[in-house]
Amino acid sequence: MDVVAYASRHPNIGETIHGDSFATALGGKGFNQAFAVRRAGADVVMLGNIGNDNFAQEFINAFKVTDIDGSHVGQSKELGTGIAHIFVDSGAK
Numbered sequence: 001m002d003v004v005a006y007a008s009r010h011p012n013i014g015e016t017i018h019g020d021s022f023a024t025a026l027g028g029k030g031f032n033q034a035f036a037v038r039r040a041g042a043d044v045v046m047l048g049n050i051g052n053d054n055f056a057q058e059f060i061n062a063f064k065v066t067d068i069d070g071s072h073v074g075q076s077k078e079l080g081t082g083i084a085h086i087f088v089d090s091g092a093k
Helices: 029-039 054-066
Strands: 002-007 021-025 045-050 069-075 084-089
Touching: 029 045, 029 054, 045 054, 054 069
Parallel strands: 002 084, 045 069
Antiparallel strands: 002 021
16 A cells, blocks of 8 residues: 655654645555556456555455456455555655
8 A cells, every 4th residue: 555645845854744645545566567457458366465454455445346356365464454655745846
């Protein structure tokens, strides 16, 4: 899951700044590639592991909506779904 924070600038080391907004988006190299290949018309089977959390449920729902076979994706009871922290400098030109 991509966890995206938008702010007017990057913080300095040790500094906390207030962000402009925050969003989550389905992502990760594997899911992005599977989604692109499915949109191109190929049958897609996803293999992997996700957590047992709200992010995982979003992926499970996405597999159904996009017609990606997610039946081989396991769910870990010990680990959470992987995330990527993405910072967008909304002040950059």
